[in-house]
Amino acid sequence: EVQLAQSGGGSVKPGESLRLYCTLWGVPFTDAWMSWVRQAPGKGLEWVGRIKSKGSGGTTDYAAPVRGRFSISRDDSKNTVFLQMNSLKVEDTAMYYCSWIVRAPGSMLSWGQGGLVTVSS
């Protein structure tokens, strides 16, 4: 069974940084493409970005609102993907989900439990 466990959410002030973590079990992590999706309170789903497996180049893609501020990386030895969020804005307040992409380019089959990020002065 594929499972994802997230950690690292919290409350920060505008301009500060936060890192989210997501560990994947149940599939070979080295082959896994991973994605982050967020959902602001009462709003719809918004794709944040993805990271390909190293075998597929290990490259990243980001949504326009976070490009240049957020970065996704991975540690295959720990089955973990990271979302580094810098220069946080109030509008980044959301529940952040990590997910496993079962089929490229973005079909997300398994999801983490979510981590709440609150940005407020």
Place this chain on the structure above:
Amino acid sequence: QSVLTQPPSASGTPGHWVTISCSGSSSNIGKNPVNWYQQLPGTAPKLLIYDNSQRPSGVPDRFSDSKSGTSASLAISGLHSEDEGDYYCAAWDDSLNAYVFGPGTHLTVL
């Protein structure tokens, strides 16, 4: 403003069927597979349909999709009360080089 368009709401009665539409463009739905996600209240999204009408294990065949040109639709037959929730279409957009979600459709089972 989403690049994919969905109606904000839909409704149906138990046992009947409902369709939810999703409209996009040649850079997303017109070129790439459409995915459909279900999000029940207070839970993480769940993939319903992917990669040209594939259903993950455990998703009943009451859920089906279709696509024509730059539009797609999700059909749910034999509605159950537990189907009540939000439904999102999504696709990769080649112009944006990004995955895009529709704004979501809230399904009410009357």
